Amino acid sequence: xxxxxxxxxxxxxLGRIRWAACVPLGCGALWVAAPAHAAPPDPVLTRIDWQGxxxxxxxxxxxxxxxxxxxxxxxxxxxxLRLRVEIERHTEAFDATVTFSALGRATVKxxxxxxxxxxxxxxxxxxxxxxxxxxxREAAAKPRPVARARRPAAAAVVxxxxxxxxxxxxxxxxxxxxxxxxxxxxxxxxxxxxxxxxEPPPPARPAPPAPPAAASAPPAAVAAPAPAEDxxxxxxxxxxxxxxxxxxxxxxxxxxxxxxRLGWERASVWSPxxxxxxxxxxxxxxxxxGSQADFALSAAGMDLCPLRLxxxxxxxxxxxxxxxxxxxxxxxxxxxxxxQTRPWLSLGGExxxxxxxxxxxxxxxLGVSHPLVxxxxxxxPSDCVGVECADDVFHRVAAAVWSVGVGAGLSFx
Amino acid sequence: MSRVLRCLxxxxxxxxxxxxxxxxxxxxxxxxxxxxGSTAPDPLFYDAGRSVGVINxxxxxxxxxxxxxxxxxxxSSQRPGLGGGDVWFATRNTRAxxxxxxxxxxxxxxxxxxxxxxxxxxxxxxxxxxxxxxxVGQLDIWRTTRSSRDSTWGPLSNVTELxxxxxxxxxxxxxxxxxxxxxxxRDGGEYQVYLxxxxxxxxxxxxxxxxxxxxxxxxxxxxxxxxEDGLFLFFSRQGESGxxxxxxxRSRADQPFIDEIPLGAVNTGSADHSPWVGADDTRFFFASDxxxxxxxxxxxxxxxxxxxx
Numbered sequence: 001x002x003x004x005x006x007x008x009x010x011x012x013x014l015g016r017i018r019w020a021a022c023v024p025l026g027c028g029a030l031w032v033a034a035p036a037h038a039a040p041p042d043p044v045l046t047r048i049d050w051q052g053x054x055x056x057x058x059x060x061x062x063x064x065x066x067x068x069x070x071x072x073x074x075x076x077x078x079x080x081l082r083l084r085v086e087i088e089r090h091t092e093a094f095d096a097t098v099t100f101s102a103l104g105r106a107t108v109k110x111x112x113x114x115x116x117x118x119x120x121x122x123x124x125x126x127x128x129x130x131x132x133x134x135x136x137r138e139a140a141a142k143p144r145p146v147a148r149a150r151r152p153a154a155a156a157v158v159x160x161x162x163x164x165x166x167x168x169x170x171x172x173x174x175x176x177x178x179x180x181x182x183x184x185x186x187x188x189x190x191x192x193x194x195x196x197x198x199e200p201p202p203p204a205r206p207a208p209p210a211p212p213a214a215a216s217a218p219p220a221a222v223a224a225p226a227p228a229e230d231x232x233x234x235x236x237x238x239x240x241x242x243x244x245x246x247x248x249x250x251x252x253x254x255x256x257x258x259x260x261r262l263g264w265e266r267a268s269v270w271s272p273x274x275x276x277x278x279x280x281x282x283x284x285x286x287x288x289x290g291s292q293a294d295f296a297l298s299a300a301g302m303d304l305c306p307l308r309l310x311x312x313x314x315x316x317x318x319x320x321x322x323x324x325x326x327x328x329x330x331x332x333x334x335x336x337x338x339x340q341t342r343p344w345l346s347l348g349g350e351x352x353x354x355x356x357x358x359x360x361x362x363x364x365x366l367g368v369s370h371p372l373v374x375x376x377x378x379x380x381p382s383d384c385v386g387v388e389c390a391d392d393v394f395h396r397v398a399a400a401v402w403s404v405g406v407g408a409g410l411s412f413x
Numbered sequence: 414m415s416r417v418l419r420c421l422x423x424x425x426x427x428x429x430x431x432x433x434x435x436x437x438x439x440x441x442x443x444x445x446x447x448x449x450g451s452t453a454p455d456p457l458f459y460d461a462g463r464s465v466g467v468i469n470x471x472x473x474x475x476x477x478x479x480x481x482x483x484x485x486x487x488x489s490s491q492r493p494g495l496g497g498g499d500v501w502f503a504t505r506n507t508r509a510x511x512x513x514x515x516x517x518x519x520x521x522x523x524x525x526x527x528x529x530x531x532x533x534x535x536x537x538x539x540x541x542x543x544x545x546x547x548x549v550g551q552l553d554i555w556r557t558t559r560s561s562r563d564s565t566w567g568p569l570s571n572v573t574e575l576x577x578x579x580x581x582x583x584x585x586x587x588x589x590x591x592x593x594x595x596x597x598x599r600d601g602g603e604y605q606v607y608l609x610x611x612x613x614x615x616x617x618x619x620x621x622x623x624x625x626x627x628x629x630x631x632x633x634x635x636x637x638x639x640x641e642d643g644l645f646l647f648f649s650r651q652g653e654s655g656x657x658x659x660x661x662x663r664s665r666a667d668q669p670f671i672d673e674i675p676l677g678a679v680n681t682g683s684a685d686h687s688p689w690v691g692a693d694d695t696r697f698f699f700a701s702d703x704x705x706x707x708x709x710x711x712x713x714x715x716x717x718x719x720x721x722x
Binding site: 332374376 | 443444445448450451452664671720721722
């Protein structure tokens with residue numbers, strides 16, 4: 001992991017277990033020793049501007065911060081502190097930046113470079129926890145009405161929009177508070193390295209255990225699905241596609257498809273996704289032997305894609321797929337026209353290329369499957385016998401049926 | 414659905430038994446050969462034809478034509494009459510009855526040759542080929558009408574626009590009586606088939622157009638009978654053993670005929686010709702000399718003619 005400031009770059013190799021080093025170095029720049037105080041102040045009302053979708057939703061990050069400090073309460077508005085978290089994926093690393101903004105105070109930016117999302121989120125959470133502790137201590141050092149009740153549940157994780165706290169305006173970070181320069185924020189012009197702490201930093205303390213969610217979070221937070229520790233989460237997507245199918249009929253069949261997908265997004269190649277779909281393809285007025293035939297394939301499909309090759313935003317998934325439905329074939333412009341409906345069952349594989357633009361998902365599917373029922377179709381006398389019937393066959397369902405699909409959908413969350 | 418499930422189960426068993434390498438050969442074993450239709454009409458006949466006993470006599474009885482209700486039949490016969498072949502007719506009260514004893518149509522007969530009568534579906538117009546004096550030349554197409562089925566026929570008039578200086582003989586009209594198929598030797602040699610059209614029943618016919626797609630070198634093509642929709646043409650073609658019955662078809666009435674097939678179910682080693690088909694395409698009349706020593710007689714059978722759909 002590399003740590004760099006907002007105005008320059010400072011780096012040092014850090015592992016997950018060596019985070020303690022972050023405290024006296026870069027992270028400790030935010031540290032201000034809090035004087036002893038009789039009445040502890042309220043938690044710092046903090047709002048997160050989350051731009052780290054590449055590492056999943058913000059809930060995972062919020063939990064990591066809450067695990068490391070009791071002095072934060074995340075809110076949707078009337079915040080005293082705003083945190084803008086940005087995470088970008090590069091070829092071999094994730095660049096993560098957190099920007100501390102509060103009215104009357106200089107903006108502080110801290111950046112880290114990590115090999116994966118997990119490491120990036122942990123590092124940022126530690127930086128944020130230390131910064132929030134520092135602000136809380138600043139508030140604790142100021143005079144405070146004794147009669148004010150203490151805020152409960154310091155580490156409450158607010159996922160749903162929260163009601164504005166009554167005392168938000170009285171926080172030290174409020175506009176009414178006198179602007180005082182952050183003790184540990186280096187001057188912008190010379191911030192090529194994280195400034196040393198103005199006071200000897202306290203020893204790095206181990207992260208406190210995560211408070212029980214049921215005890216500290218409001219009901220909305222309890223009901224919200226908690227992301228996994230490693231940033232994995234579920235994605236639900238639905239959409240539609242145009243689909244071209246070749247080999248089932250004498251000429252390619254064109255149609256549409258509706259699909260629904262459930263994915264388990266993990267910071268790993270093993271990010272399985274399950275899809276179900278319903279498709280309908282047609283080929284009309286195919287001229288054969290002077291007559292014409294219509295083909296219509298209606299099928300439900302299911303595919304399982306265990307791997308995700310690439311990033312969550314742009315990836316390719318190899319999938320196993322099956323289709324189950326019916327093929328209706330009808331002759332016309334002929335004598336004694338007949339129609340038949342036949343079962344359709346296919347097994348095969350697909351490659352699905354996915355591009356995610358915010359919540360819009362673009363999907364390209366290339367597939368090959370083997371139909372388990374391979375009928376032959378003919379126009380000819382009905383009284384033929386044996387091989388003479390085969391002389392009039394104009395098509396047999398191919399052993400390998402190919403398909404191409406292009407579509408778009410919406411991804412949730 | 415049960416079939417699909419059976420297929421799925423069988424496929425799974427096959428896959429398990431044959432291993433992964435056998436997957437490419439996996440099949441339900443339920444593959445079928447599905448016939449979506451026939452490129453040829455393949456008409457079905459109930460039998461090879463039965464003699465319409467009452468109207469057949471010892472002389473040649475030929476070229477049957479009926480009203481739409483099948484209650485009046487007109488035909489040419491060489492039985493004793495005015496001479497040279499005359500037009501005869503018989504009637505019945507219901508389709509379940511036999512025809513009455515034939516009588517000559519005096520208005521359409523003469524001492525000359527009358528042949529190939531064609532009665533309109535309503536029974537009020539009779540077309541006939543005749544070489545009587547006053548025509549354009551040789552056999553001409555003539556027409557007579559009557560005001561009702563009980564009335565007598567009026568005098569014959571020559572349909573000059575359909576005639577040439579060679580033989581021209583009429584056949585029943587089709588497509589709302591706006592198209593007449595006819596046979597003619599106007600282009601020299603054997604009879605060939607033509608279609609003449611008119612804009613309406615009261616209009617005059619345009620020039621007959623030869624059906625070149627049916628012509629064969631040194632082969633007589635005659636007795637055309639066009640189905641009401643104009644898509645099927647029954648006719649006779651001269652073969653080695655005499656005339657045989659054929660059927661040609663097309664997908665649109667303004668297009669050439671696509672192909673033709675012999676009607677093997679009703680053709681014999683003798684001459685079979687002069688087809689006539691009821692308006693509902695289920696009753697088929699024709700003439701044949703298949704009965705030794707009886708000359709040509711009128712035969713009938715039931716027909717199942719598939720629509721082009």
